[in-house]
Structures are given as structure tokens and as C-alpha cells.
Amino acid sequence: MSTPVSIRPRGNPLSLGRLAQDIAREARAAQSEGIVADPLMPVGDSDAAERGVGRALVGPVGSLGTVLLSGPTAGGGPADLELHLARWGALAVDTATILDVLDSSEIDGRGGGGFPLRRKVDAARAAGHPLVIVNASESEPASRKDATLCTLRPHLVLDGAALVAKALGTSDVVVHMHRGSGMAGPLRAAIEQRKAAGFAAADSLSPDQSHTVVDPAWRLSEGPDRYVSGESSAVASSVEGGEARPYFTTSPLAVHGPSGRPTVVSNVETLAHLAVAVRLGGDVWRAFGSDDAPGTRLVTLTGAVAEPGLVVEASGPVTLGDLLQAGGLDHPPAAVLVGGFGGTWVDGADAWSTPFSRPGLSDVGAGPGCGMVGVLPPGACGLAETARIVAYLAGESAGQCGSCVSGLPRLAAALGDLARGRMRRRGVRKTASIADEIFGSGACGHPDAVVRLVRSALDVFAGDVEAHLDGGPCAGAELAPVFMVPGPRRIDSSGGGWK
Amino acid sequence: MSATIRIDPTRCRGHAICAVFFSSGIELDQWGYGKIIDVELQDERALKRARRAANACPNGALVVEEALA
Incomplete structure (x- = not known):
């Protein structure tokens, strides 16, 4: 695991170490300008909430900081390809390095499952003709981090998918989302920008040893907006023309998907982290988190917080209390709902000092899940x-x-x-x-x-x-509900509605 | 011998025939759906019963898998 990661960027204006240094320098500059007293700056337009997209807090490293969401954002809108390349440089990496970075970074799945991306890639590499599915189906009603990421940083998501496709030697990538989620627009626009810039070379693969990363043949796919339809087997089934319902199987999707092909389904945040880790180096990416929680993590704050739906990027050894403070709290609430509606309640006093890491949360019976942190105020039931x-x-x-x-x-x-x-x-x-x-x-x-x-x-x-x-x-x-739960659905008597 | 029995819960409709044919390996939950007691089949007898149960299921909900020797 300690294989040194070497990236030899060809035609890449940013050398690897420099980017990490740049991010660190921004943090110092922000400090010296006195911004550190209130380091978190909201990004995103005021109509964002109506479109189901959260605003994001962007601040210097080491606070509730920022790697994925760092850098300039044009008018609060998505980072276009020009801004993206100016900040991160073009992808130039061979397959061995991608695998090394997956190893050294230990990037885990951010959709809720927490499964290591490296293991999915390994399983799919072993067999022929794999399919990559970018899972943008953000099913948790209170979570906004996937929509926020796809809206503000679509190119990081697509870069990550291109890297997984290269590691698998495939050009088949499907970006899947809930119908009406509002993510199709920014993702489609980003894909068009890449095609116009000559990223896509249809029917061509870049050889393992080459540092060229060719864009895969992107397909966009939409499925029903149901809670369980974001689950990976439901997503894979929907993409293959079946119903967007989970199905039973005795072998992992990465070995044997619904069509028989090895199918890697990965959450959009997971892929964006890979895009960053490949450029920074796996170890450097890891170091933006803590020993127990590698890298940064997007978190949606909801419930009794100053701005429900606000997305923050946690870096460093962050506690649940730190996150709650970003939500405007100055003392422990009654309780915290961690990981989503399908998550776990944690007593407020216990939560405050609990590290927001897998082992830390596990000690209080919880897990990071989709990164939702919801506040139950005193007096609520x-x-x-x-x-x-x-x-x-x-x-x-x-x-x-x-x-x-x-x-x-x-x-x-x-x-x-x-x-x-x-x-x-x-x-x-x-x-x-x-x-x-x-x-x-x-x-x-x-x-x-x-x-x-x-x-x-x-x-x-x-x-x-x-x-x-x-x-x-x-x-x-x-009292009125703290957590806003979607209303009951009209049941389709034919048993349909799953396509 | 290495063999397993699993139940596809999306297919099980609670006919309960499996629990008759393989009573030592399958029990019923409080709503009548099949529950596997031990995924690993211990011996040839268990494997034989598991196969009979799988063949008898009207919904094909039981999956018996034998490792290739």
C-alpha cells in the first residue's frame, strides 16, 4: 500500500505537489486577510434551494474546508471546463497510477455503502467488457450534496468516471439520475463542453501505459424518483432497461451485473474524490482528512440548523460538533440524525464530541451514510x-x-x-x-x-x-415536523411506476 | 463439500413447502416467509434436502450453489 504515487503530468500546467501547495497557500492567504474568523463563504444562487440544489460553504483547508468545492466558481454557477482545467489541469495518468491512487487513498463509497472503490474496480477488471455507472440518484430526501456537486463541479465527477473507465479498459459509462432531479442540465452541459474541447474520442480507448485519459462514450439515463431506486442494483437494473428496484443476487454487481457484464456503480462524490486524488496523489488526498477518515467528505446539514440543505465539505479531524457549529449551533441539540433518513439517532450531548469518521460514528452506533446530519432541537419529539x-x-x-x-x-x-x-x-x-x-x-x-x-x-x-x-x-x-418528509405517493394500481 | 443455500426474498411468497422438505435448514418468519437457518450446507444429506426444497418451490426462490471441486 505504500507504493509511492508518481504522476508525470504531460502538458499539465500544474505539477502535482504544487496544487496541494496552492490550496494550502489559499488557506494561509485567507487567514492573513482575516477571513479565517468567518472562513465559510456561501456559494450558489438564491434559487438553488427551489431547484433542489443546496448552497455550499466554501472555506480554507483545515476548517470545514474544501478540496472538491475549492477554487473559483463563476457567478455561483457550475465551474465550466476552462475554470476546471485552470485549477486542476488536464488528466494525464496511466492505469497503474490510477490503481495505486485507489490503493493509497482508500477512497470509500460516499453514496451510503462505504465500500472501497478499489475493490469494485479490481473485481470488474478480472472479467471482460465492464460497464461503469455514475450514480447521481440522490435518494435521501434531505441530502443535497450530490446535486450540489454535480451542479457546481460536474467536471470532477466526469473526470473520476473517465479514470475508472480507463482503469477498466472500457468506454461504456452511463450517468444515471432520478427523473426531474435537475442534475441532467449541468451534467449534459459539462459533457457538451468536453466534446467541444475534443475530450471525447468515440470508440477509442487509451492504452494502460499511456498517460492519455480519453473521455468515454457518455450516456445519460434517468429513472424513477423512488427512495430504493438509488440503490446500486436498482440503478444497474434501471440502466439496463429493467425496473429500478433492487434485486437479489449471490454475486456482486462488479462481478456480474444485470446483463451479465461486470458493473461498477459508483456515487458521484466518490468519483469526484478520485479525480482530485489522482492529481494530488493518494497520500496527499488522504491527509486532507484524518487517520480514521481519509480525504474530505461532503455533508448536508438539515433539520433545526440555520440553513437546512446547506452542504459543507469536512476536512481534517472534524467532529459532529464542528459540523453542527457550521449549521449555526453553539451547544449540543437534543439529538442528531446521522447518515440519512435511513440513518441513526445519536444523543445530542454524545454527538458533539464524536469524530465524524467511520470508527468514531461506529462507537455511537452510527455511520456516515450519505453524509446527512440532521438536528433535533430541544422540545421536539x-x-x-x-x-x-x-x-x-x-x-x-x-x-x-x-x-x-x-x-x-x-x-x-x-x-x-x-x-x-x-x-x-x-x-x-x-x-x-x-x-x-x-x-x-x-x-x-x-x-x-x-x-x-x-x-x-x-x-x-x-x-x-x-x-x-x-x-x-x-x-x-x-409541533410542526422538524424533518420534512415527502408526502405519500399515489400508488399505481398496476404495480408499475418502476421504469 | 462446500455448498450454500440462499433465499431470494423478492421471489418468496410464503408457500412454506421448503420448510417441510428441509425443516432442519429452513424456518418460517412470523409472516410465513422462509428464513435460512445456516447458509452453509453441512453434509450430503443437507444438500439433498436443500435441492428437494429448491425444486419444490413454486416461485424458484431458493438458490443452492455448489462450489466446483
């Missing part, structure tokens, strides 16, 4: 919030696996009863046993995520559970 979220997630089941179909509505009903103060102690035990029965039984991780959410709620809000059993719903249960 965590059980009522959980009940609404579980009802939403139960309705988002693909309706395929028995325990998901049978179990999730029961869990949702139980949480509803508990929140309304209509449950007795026996009911709480029964709820826990339904959760146990569901866990591990589905074809995808959806039911397990709901179970984890419910278990963490019963644990973190144990005091509230007692209060609801004894005295009915609390005052907080009557």
Missing part, C-alpha cells in the same frame, strides 16, 4: 419525527420482499401509536421483536436501515418512550 420518517420509508419499499412488505407497515404503525401515546409496555417489546424479525431478511439494505433507525430511536429517546407510555403524547409531538 424524536418519536414523532421517527414515526413520520418510518411511515415514509415503509411507503418507499419496492414491495418485493415479504418481511419488508409485511414488517415495515407494522413498524410504522407501532411508531405512530407510540408517538401518539397509544402504546403499552408490551407494545414496545413487540415493536422490538418485529424489528428483529425484519433485520437481515431483505434483498437490499432498505429494511435493515429502517430497523436501525427504529432501534436507535427506542434507545436514544428511551426517556420519551417512558413518558409516552405513562402520560400520552408529549407537547413536542404536536
